[in-house]
Amino acid sequence: MPSKTAIASIPLATVRYCGLMAEFSFHIHKTDGRARTGEIRMARGTIRTPAFMPVGTAATVKAMKPDDVRAAGADIILGNTYHLMLRPGAERMARLGGLHRFMNWPHPILTDSGGYQVMSLGALVKMREEGVSFQSHVDGAKHFVSPERSIEIQRLLGSDIVMAFDECTPFPATRERAESSMRLSMRWAKRSRDEFLKSDQGALFGIQQGSMFPDLRQESADKLQEIGFEGYAIGGLAVGEGQQAMFEVLDYAPGMLPAEKPRYLMGVGKPSDIIGAVMRGIDMFDCVLPTRSGRTAQAFTLGGTLNLRNARHAEDSGPLDAGCPCPVCASYSRAYLHHLFKAGEMLGAMLLTEHNIWHYQDLMRGLRDAISKGKVEAFARDRLSRYSAAAE
Numbered sequence: 001m002p003s004k005t006a007i008a009s010i011p012l013a014t015v016r017y018c019g020l021m022a023e024f025s026f027h028i029h030k031t032d033g034r035a036r037t038g039e040i041r042m043a044r045g046t047i048r049t050p051a052f053m054p055v056g057t058a059a060t061v062k063a064m065k066p067d068d069v070r071a072a073g074a075d076i077i078l079g080n081t082y083h084l085m086l087r088p089g090a091e092r093m094a095r096l097g098g099l100h101r102f103m104n105w106p107h108p109i110l111t112d113s114g115g116y117q118v119m120s121l122g123a124l125v126k127m128r129e130e131g132v133s134f135q136s137h138v139d140g141a142k143h144f145v146s147p148e149r150s151i152e153i154q155r156l157l158g159s160d161i162v163m164a165f166d167e168c169t170p171f172p173a174t175r176e177r178a179e180s181s182m183r184l185s186m187r188w189a190k191r192s193r194d195e196f197l198k199s200d201q202g203a204l205f206g207i208q209q210g211s212m213f214p215d216l217r218q219e220s221a222d223k224l225q226e227i228g229f230e231g232y233a234i235g236g237l238a239v240g241e242g243q244q245a246m247f248e249v250l251d252y253a254p255g256m257l258p259a260e261k262p263r264y265l266m267g268v269g270k271p272s273d274i275i276g277a278v279m280r281g282i283d284m285f286d287c288v289l290p291t292r293s294g295r296t297a298q299a300f301t302l303g304g305t306l307n308l309r310n311a312r313h314a315e316d317s318g319p320l321d322a323g324c325p326c327p328v329c330a331s332y333s334r335a336y337l338h339h340l341f342k343a344g345e346m347l348g349a350m351l352l353t354e355h356n357i358w359h360y361q362d363l364m365r366g367l368r369d370a371i372s373k374g375k376v377e378a379f380a381r382d383r384l385s386r387y388s389a390a391a392e
């Protein structure tokens, strides 16, 4: 681990890029129906797929130390460009040696483009062809992000997988709105690629848009492949359309993208969403659900979701989830977790976040293993029937 002296010795006047040189390959080991398992090899490590990326919004996976995130089985985490550009700032992060060193996570990091979070600010945002201007939620300062600036910020952070700058088309969208939004995103995708190619750091993923319209999804997929990316994301889902509508899009959208490249479904999701998406050919996921739920007493277990604040756990000396291999379930009772949340103790959020991340990583391990054995359908059926136990 770098010492404080080592960090202080970096000349603060020097802004440098902290990423590693491009090394990116995707190997599919086995397919089972449309599901695939394999690995992405990068300079900072190998990502086993299907992969779930815990979200590290502000240079921390909230309430968890990086070593514990790694121990749970995460090969890669996600960082949020929007939050990091405002605080501590991309140039400052670069002067401090980049995001990996800053947060003590030496493994791969994917950064989003910041577009989604900038545009979710609503009234504070002005969008035009050139880019997006907005006011910081931290201090009210005015900022401008273009595709070029987004790529530059992600490079300054030292990202291993950089995302193209796009507009996440809101749901529901009329056909006209979905079309103009998708076409703007495709022009921005080209500008993102041009900027990205000025250095040889990491990998760049393009993002398919097109809302719920198959022909727009196809046009978007074609344009992205014309430009050419190391991987492809499916955007504009998990925005309130519901699982059934999302699966309808996933029945056709992954097949429009090149089979030999990784496919990333952004912002998804519940364990049942992930299972359904893996069955439809998705390789990568990210979602705040396991960490956010960990802070609000919601546990993901093999028997469905539990609310640890519920009084029925007050005298339950059993583990949170008897089938879970995590250190929390090995050492702490439901009664203790219940007590921590009732007493407002921060350890409750820490333990439950750790368990939830383990639950997600264990699900991904199970999916990878089942695909390897050609048994993903039986695995999915079994998991889904257990999850459907009544939620609290």
Ligand SMILES: [Zn+2]
Pocket: 320, 321, 324, 325, 326, 327, 328, 329, 330, 355, 356, 358, 359
């Ligand atoms: Zn557990």
